[in-house]
Amino acid sequence: xxxxxxxxxxxxxxxxxxxxxxxxxxxxxxxxxxxxxxxxxxxxxxxxxxxxxxxxxxxxxxxxxxxxxxxxxxxxxxxxxxxxxxxxxxxxxxxxxxxxxxxxxxxxxxxxxxxxxxxxxxxxxxxxxxxxxxxxxxxxxxxxxxxxxxxxxxxxxxxxxxxxxxxxxxxxxxxxxxxxxxxxxxxxxxxxxxxxxxxxxxxxxxxxxxxxxxxxxxxxxxxxxxxxxxxxxxxxxxxxxxxxxxxxxxxxxxxxxxxxxxxxxxxxxxxxxxxxxxxxxxxxxxxxxxxxxxxxxxxxxxxxxxxxxxxxxxxxxxxxxxxxxxxxxxxxxxxxxxxxxxxxxxxxxxxxxxxxxxxxxxxxxxxxxxxxxxxxxxxxxxxxxxxxxxxxxxxxxxxxxxxxxxxxxxxxxxxxxxxxxxxxxxxxxxxxxxxxxxxxxxxxxxxxxxxxxxxxxx
Amino acid sequence: xxxxxxxxxxxxxxxxxxxxxxxxxxxxxxxxxxxxxxxxxxxxxxxxxxxxxxxxxxxxxxxxxxxxxxxxxxxxxxxxxxxxxxxxxxxxxxxxxxxxxxxxxxxxxxxxxxxxxxxxxxxxxxxxxxxxxxxxxxxxxxxxxxxxxxxxxxxxxxxxxxxxxxxxxxxxxxxxxxxxxxxxxxxxxxxxxxxxxxxxxxxxxxxxxxxxxxxxxxxxxxxxxxxxxxxxxxxxxxxxxxxxxxxxxxxxxxxxxxxxxxxxxxxxxxxxxxxxxxxxxxxxxxxxxxxxxxxxxxxxxxxxxxxxxxxxxxxxxxxxxxxxxxxxxxxxxxxxxxxxxxxxxxxxxxxxxxxxxxxxx
Ligand SMILES: Cc1cc2nc3c(=O)[nH]c(=O)nc-3n(C[C@H](O)[C@H](O)[C@H](O)COP(=O)(O)OP(=O)(O)OC[C@H]3O[C@@H](n4cnc5c(N)ncnc54)[C@H](O)[C@@H]3O)c2cc1C
Ligand code: SF4
Ligand code: SF4
Numbered sequence: 142x143x144x145x146x147x148x149x150x151x152x153x154x155x156x157x158x159x160x161x162x163x164x165x166x167x168x169x170x171x172x173x174x175x176x177x178x179x180x181x182x183x184x185x186x187x188x189x190x191x192x193x194x195x196x197x198x199x200x201x202x203x204x205x206x207x208x209x210x211x212x213x214x215x216x217x218x219x220x221x222x223x224x225x226x227x228x229x230x231x232x233x234x235x236x237x238x239x240x241x242x243x244x245x246x247x248x249x250x251x252x253x254x255x256x257x258x259x260x261x262x263x264x265x266x267x268x269x270x271x272x273x274x275x276x277x278x279x280x281x282x283x284x285x286x287x288x289x290x291x292x293x294x295x296x297x298x299x300x301x302x303x304x305x306x307x308x309x310x311x312x313x314x315x316x317x318x319x320x321x322x323x324x325x326x327x328x329x330x331x332x333x334x335x336x337x338x339x340x341x342x343x344x345x346x347x348x349x350x351x352x353x354x355x356x357x358x359x360x361x362x363x364x365x366x367x368x369x370x371x372x373x374x375x376x377x378x379x380x381x382x383x384x385x386x387x388x389x390x391x392x393x394x395x396x397x398x399x400x401x402x403x404x405x406x407x408x409x410x411x412x413x414x415x416x417x418x419x420x421x422x423x424x425x426x427x428x429x430x431x432x433x434x435x436x437x438x439x440x441x442x443x444x445x446x447x448x449x450x451x452x453x454x455x456x457x458x459x460x461x462x463x464x465x466x467x468x469x470x471x472x473x474x475x476x477x478x479x480x481x482x483x484x485x486x487x488x489x490x491x492x493x494x495x496x497x498x499x500x501x502x503x504x505x506x507x508x509x510x511x512x513x514x515x516x517x518x519x520x521x522x523x524x525x526x527x528x529x530x531x532x533x534x535x536x537x538x539x540x541x542x543x544x545x546x547x548x549x550x551x552x553x554x555x556x557x558x559x560x561x562x563x564x565x566x567x568x569x570x571x572x573x574x575x576x577x578x579x580x581x582x583x584x585x586x587x588x589x590x591x592x593x594x595x596x597x598x599x
Numbered sequence: 600x601x602x603x604x605x606x607x608x609x610x611x612x613x614x615x616x617x618x619x620x621x622x623x624x625x626x627x628x629x630x631x632x633x634x635x636x637x638x639x640x641x642x643x644x645x646x647x648x649x650x651x652x653x654x655x656x657x658x659x660x661x662x663x664x665x666x667x668x669x670x671x672x673x674x675x676x677x678x679x680x681x682x683x684x685x686x687x688x689x690x691x692x693x694x695x696x697x698x699x700x701x702x703x704x705x706x707x708x709x710x711x712x713x714x715x716x717x718x719x720x721x722x723x724x725x726x727x728x729x730x731x732x733x734x735x736x737x738x739x740x741x742x743x744x745x746x747x748x749x750x751x752x753x754x755x756x757x758x759x760x761x762x763x764x765x766x767x768x769x770x771x772x773x774x775x776x777x778x779x780x781x782x783x784x785x786x787x788x789x790x791x792x793x794x795x796x797x798x799x800x801x802x803x804x805x806x807x808x809x810x811x812x813x814x815x816x817x818x819x820x821x822x823x824x825x826x827x828x829x830x831x832x833x834x835x836x837x838x839x840x841x842x843x844x845x846x847x848x849x850x851x852x853x854x855x856x857x858x859x860x861x862x863x864x865x866x867x868x869x870x871x872x873x874x875x876x877x878x879x880x881x882x883x884x885x886x887x888x889x890x891x892x893x894x895x896x897x898x899x900x901x902x903x904x905x906x907x908x909x910x911x912x913x914x915x916x917x918x919x920x921x922x923x924x925x926x927x928x929x930x931x932x933x934x935x936x937x938x939x940x941x942x943x944x945x946x947x948x949x950x951x952x953x954x955x956x957x958x959x960x
Contacts, residue, residue: 179673186669189629248800250632254641267799268667269629275666275810388676393669395626395676455644457626 145171145287146599147592148307148318150294150360151326152176153183154270154581155563157277158588159324159595161245164284166596171320172286173309175293175327176355180391182274183328184352184536184564184580187393189253189270190263191585192578194236199264201249202239206262208232214262215576222572230545231570231579234586239264242585246276255454258423263578270581294360297323299367303557322595325549325561326588329537330358331378332390337534340376347439349383351533354390361540361565368552369559373538373568379575380430385440385529386458398528399453401429402516403498404443405487406530408436411470411479413487418515421501422453427575434532441530442473444484446522452498460526469525488519535575540568547591558598560591610690617651617683623676630664632799635789635956636684637664642959653773655687656952659795661804662885663812685887692944695772697764705940707889709896712933712941716900719933723925726750737849737915741924744847750928754935761939766951775955786953793817807880816877822870824946826905829863849915857912864909871902890942897942904930 147163149156152174160170174181194211195202211232215223243249248267252260259265266273282288289311298306304323309316330336332354337345365371387396402422407413415432419425433441444466463469466484467477490509496502496518505514541561542550549559549566563584570583621640624630631637636657643650662681670676689706696702704711723742732743769775789795796804796817803814837856840846850856875898883891907927914923938944 179671248802250799253628253631254638255628266629267632268663269627269669271669272629272663272667272810279811391669391674393627394629395623395670397626451644455622455625457623459622 145169145318145320147171147322147324147595148173148320149324149326150297150307150309151183151324151328151563151565152181152288152290153326153328153563153584154185154188154274154277155565155584155588155591156324156326157185157274157281158585159326159560159562159592160281160286161277161284162589162592163324163596164281164286166593168596168599170281170286171318172281172288173292173294173307173311174288174290175357176290176353178290180353180355181278181290182271183356185584186271186274187269187352187391188266188273188581189256189394190259190265190578191242191581192235192262192576193239193264193582194232195239196236199236199239200243201251202261202264204261211235211262215571215579218574218576219572220574222574224569226545227543228570230590231583231586234589235582238582238585238589241589242273245280247273248276259577293355294327296363297325297360297559299364299369299551299556299559302551302554304559321599322558322560324591324595325360325364325541325559325565326563326584326591327360328353328356328358328564329378329567330361330539331356331534331537333357336362337378337537340537340539341378341434344434344439347531348380348434349385349387349392349396349531349533350390351381351383351387351392351396351535352390356564358537358539364541364549364559369556370542370550370552371539371568372542372566373540373572375537375539377539377573378537379427379535380434380532381426381535382429382433382441382530383533384456384458385531387531387533392533395457396533397426397454398443398456398530399426400443400445400449400456400528401425401530403449403452403518404445405484405513405520406441406443407475407480407483408441409438409475411475411483413483413511414441416511416513418505418513418517420515421499423577429530430532430534433530439532442475443528443530444469444480444520445526446520447524447526448518448522450526456528458528460528462524462526464523464525466520466525469527473527473529484520487513487517488521491517491519536564536567536580538568538571538573540564541566543569543587545590546594547587548594558595560595562587562591610694611648613683613686613690614648614651617655617680617687618646620678620680620683621646621651621654623670623678624664624680627670629669630667633663633667634659634661634795634799635953636680636795639956639959649773651687652691652769653952653955655684655691656769656773656948657795657956658684658688659793659804659949660685660886661796661798661806661816662882663798663805665885666805666810679885681885682887685885686889688945688948689887689890691769692765692948695765695768695948696939696944697761697768701937702940702944705893705937706942707893709892712893712896712900712937715937716903716930716933719936720926720929723750723929723932727921727925736847738911738920738924739848741921742928744841747928750932751935754932758935758938762944762947765939765944766947769948769951770955773952773955775951776958778954779958782954782957785957786950789953789957790950793820796820807877809882815873819870819873819877822866823874823901826863826865826867826870827901829859830867830905830908833857833860833863861909861912864905864912867905868902868909871898871905874898875902894942900930900934900941901943904934 146168292311296308383396470477470480490506670678802812
């Protein structure tokens with residue numbers, strides 16, 4: 142290993158953008174990726190698009206998506222919990238990043254089938270996030286960036302306002318380097334169940350982690366423990382409801398379940414607990430993780446009948462199928478009488494009307510608590526189908542506080558030679574909620590800034 | 600009997616495995632932009648065996664969807680769509696071939712191909728020795744025109760008949776309907792540009808160096824296809840000149856048979872060599888491992904057909920003709936006779952799959 146000018150901790154989108162930018166500025170860059178090569182790229186390898194501002198048609202994006210509209214969308218989901226200056230930087234940076242991404246090997250395509258609602262605002266990666274990650278690794282290696290896999294950073298020594306040492310393990314041995322500059326781009330801590338339990342409570346044992354198990358927050362907690370400033374609520378994470386049969390880690394996009402609006406959702410006691418038809422699914426997708434997390438044993442069951450089977454994107458696991466509701470309950474491990482009663486009550490409260498699967502149709506229940514305010518059709522036509530739901534964590538909000546140059550803020554001002562990018566500082570911009578495609582925007586824009594600033598420094 | 604049913608069981612297990620992977624892809628769709636397979640998958644929600652066979656024949660093994668997949672081994676979903684589709688595809692060619700056992704033999708075994716080739720040589724040497732004409736010019740001094748025709752007419756027509764039967768079996772299996780002109784036009788244009796090896800945007804496939812995109816395989820394949828057509832055109836034009844214009848070989852360099860045959864032969868030779876080179880670099884687990892040797896043997900056979908043809912032309916008028924002519928014709932004979940039972944059949948199945956797919960667009 143040569144003596145690098147810059148060490149980048151991480152191997153996802155933000156790390157790659159930083160490494161490429163710094164290498165193009167002529168610096169020797171070493172990337173330390175905790176994961177083995179087949180799993181390189183963190184959560185970025187699970188992504189499909191990035192949200193991109195554009196004042197006119199841009200690559201695969203049609204029409205316009207201006208700064209203010211973008212910012213308003215962000216305000217809506219974060220309920221104002223954002224840093225306007227940084228947020229606008231990310232938004233403006235996205236427009237200029239799109240051609241940069243293409244120039245560095247990323248290919249785009251029009252929005253995927255089944256995601257029409259995102260065709261104006263989000264640019265989709267041809268082949269998805271792993272293809273993007275592969276392209277960046279090729280570009281980085283051609284620029285002379287050195288990459289070590291299975292090289293987790295274990296400690297970053299902070300001496301007052303300077304990083305003086307980076308410790309990591311590789312090939313069964315410990316190593317230390319004292320590079321002039323460091324970029325932290327090592328994601329959130331959702332891969333670390335013990336930390337999730339600490340923050341959230343014992344329920345977190347039952348959470349599924351949608352992305353990489355390698356984002357354990359080791360760099361994050363290590364530096365926060367040395368007095369670096371944090372931002373974002375440590376007790377919060379972004380969770381959606383996914384198929385309960387998904388793997389504990391890395392199930393990715395295919396484990397999502399879009400059947401909720403057309404279904405009746407019950408907890409393990411067979412009781413309904415929330416309005417399944419509150420809004421169109423893309424807008425309600427994100428709250429169901431929390432809803433399920435609050436139910437006993439963090440599990441719920443979504444029940445549909447054959448009328449609704451083909452109304453949502455196909456799911457990765459086939460549904461549990463039965464000809465009667467009690468039989469279905471048996472197969473799902475629910476009390477048959479109870480489920481039959483819940484469904485019966487629900488059916489009796491449905492009213493005639495026109496059902497319209499793709500818009501709010503106002504087809505609501507009457508006299509039911511909680512109500513179902515749209516798409517309320519009786520569950521009557523066998524076969525009946527059931528899916529189990531569990532909370533699937535996408536990312537955590539806790540991160541480093543950074544300024545407009547992506548520089549990490551220590552207890553008394555900036556750390557002279559430490560920058561951060563991506564999920565590990567996203568809490569500065571995304572204090573709560575989530576806007577589809579914004580994670581990659583933050584990683585790309587701030588990754589490039591971090592790379593540029595670190596290169597300028599050394 | 601036992602062997603047969605075991606084979607069927609294995610084939611069924613392969614289709615089930617392909618279906619499992621296809622269902623994951625249908626929930627994901629990230630690879631939608633790479634080729635025709637994904638849009639075809641996404642038109643449906645459940646997949647019968649015949650659908651799986653059709654997708655397998657649409658797949659050109661560009662491997663883009665392997666390297667882009669977040670679920671490849673060691674992930675527990677263990678996706679390897681190019682690999683499993685290649686297995687299902689070659690199995691389908693074996694099953695639909697008429698007669699099937701021949702395909703089972705020659706698709707898989709490079710050795711069997713080599714033995715067949717030796718036999719082809721032997722037959723032609725024997726014919727050249729024992730039936731040597733009294734008189735004749737050029738090649739016909741070594742072998743009479745009548746003899747060549749009486750060997751090659753059936754050697755050409757029989758395989759076509761066999762292919763016709765195979766394709767009809769395929770078409771019925773996948774539920775193909777009547778075919779419209781625009782459907783054919785669409786399929787031919789996709790085949791001509793090798794759209795399914797373009798990576799969707801012209802960057803090519805991920806064949807010889809992991810996730811690096813390259814058009815090497817696409818262009819080599821084009822060279823082979825155009826080489827075959829030009830060589831074929833050369834033979835046809837020669838035949839027409841012979842019968843219609845009563846103008847027998849040998850032909851000069853500026854005659855139609857030579858204008859087509861020489862560049863065609865060069866293209867074909869170069870294309871085959873490049874395909875063989877790429878195949879050596881490619882990861883075998885992403886293709887049909889069982890037939891690797893048979894496929895390699897076939898590429899080399901085809902390359903030998905064109906190379907020996909070129910050498911034969913270059914050696915016109917020398918004593919080498921007596922050796923090269925039977926070698927070349929022996930290779931041609933083997934190539935034609937084995938057409939329905941080797942990788943050559945893939946061109947016909949692919950086209951059928953593309954035509955079927957065009958109906959769904
Ligand atoms: C299923 C899923 C789908 C998503 N889809 C989208 C989408 O379509 N669009 C979008 O914008 N966002 C999406 N997101 C969010 C998006 O993945 C993240 O916002 C983004 O990838 C963050 O990039 P990053 O580089 O900061 O982190 P990551 O890509 O997660 O990279 C972190 C890297 O750090 C490494 N690492 C961790 N700890 C250490 C250590 N101690 N030492 C060394 N290396 C370490 C990890 O191995 C990893 O390589 C999705 C998330 C999930 C889970
Ligand atoms: S091959 Fe993998 S990434 Fe591509 S569509 Fe299938 S599951 Fe998705
Ligand atoms: S290998 Fe290529 S052609 Fe085959 S399914 Fe995958 S992307 Fe399509």
